């Protein structure tokens with residue numbers, strides 16, 4: 265079965281082709297128009313998707329050496345995300361369905377992240393614990409099976425990637441700043457600055473806004489700290505503080521739920537310090553830590569197409585195609601047997 269997949273929920277425009285669940289092509293562009301604004305500008309994101317999707321579709325077909333005639337199913341993210349961006353991607357995909365007389369499958373973006381590690385690692389041992397950390401999401405989810413998810417923890421304020429981006433912005437770094445913060449922090453001494461540790465209580469939820477404010481106040485009290493001077497130290501202090509809190513909460517939920525594997529997903533897990541910390545944590549729990557490669561970790565259409573294929577295999581009915589900018593993951597958890 266050849267599946268053509270679209271992802272356009274935020275600032276990545278991505279198109280993929282999957283043949284029986286395996287990737288035949290993946291073309292992703294991270295939109296650069298947002299850089300001067302220090303954050304994603306929804307109107308610009310929608311316009312960029314409109315400009316990019318045709319080109320990415322042609323490139324994907326070329327990469328896979330296939331034509332539109334061979335496509336059996338088209339799918340796209342319909343939520344959660346930016347409404348204009350979701351409309352552009354999903355309506356583009358639905359237009360193709362009308363022209364090709366093929367079915368359209370609506371996909372939940374976060375659900376696709378949950379299964380993204382299977383793209384190259386094959387079926388994972390159930391249940392597995394996913395730490396989803398991106399610019400828009402910070403969640404721990406126990407995956408028992410397809411459509412059987414337990415949301416164990418979620419952020420009460422900023423997403424982890426958002427906190428990286430905002431702290432980077434305070435130091436004058438370009439948006440999105442996460443990768444640069446992570447890179448600079450490697451050379452820093454995290455003990456040079458003492459920052460609050462975000463909510464180290466027993467709660468399984470995350471909170472990063474206090475830590476971000478602590479960085480702001482520290483910079484105010486130490487005006488000599490600039491992008492050029494001691495930035496690495498304060499970024500290292502921020503990173504250690506944020507990630508030690510994340511690891512503590514992941515450990516708590518893992519000890520309580522006893523997953524058979526640990527999976528990281530989302531842009532913050534792409535190639536960062538978080539990977540090594542999560543690997544050590546999984547080793548101490550005697551379970552494998554599984555990381556999708558960076559191009560499957562960040563927002564991408566391959567994971568959208570892969571989930572569509574899994575839903576097809578499970579015989580789940582096609583869902584309502586309308587876009588849902590807010591679409592909680594727990595709204596999806598249904599009994600496969602009753603659907």
Ligand code: KG4
Pocket residue numbers: 274275276397398399400401424425426428429440441442443444446530531532533534535536537561562563
């Ligand atoms: O999943 P993703 O590609 O997309 C959205 O959330 O839209 O994640 C992007 C986020 C941004 O906040 C970016 O700053 C962060 O992931 N990020 C990182 C790293 N690489 C990207 N954060 C920390 N360390 C990194 N190496």
Ligand code: ZN
Pocket residue numbers: 373377398530562563
């Ligand atoms: Zn995402």
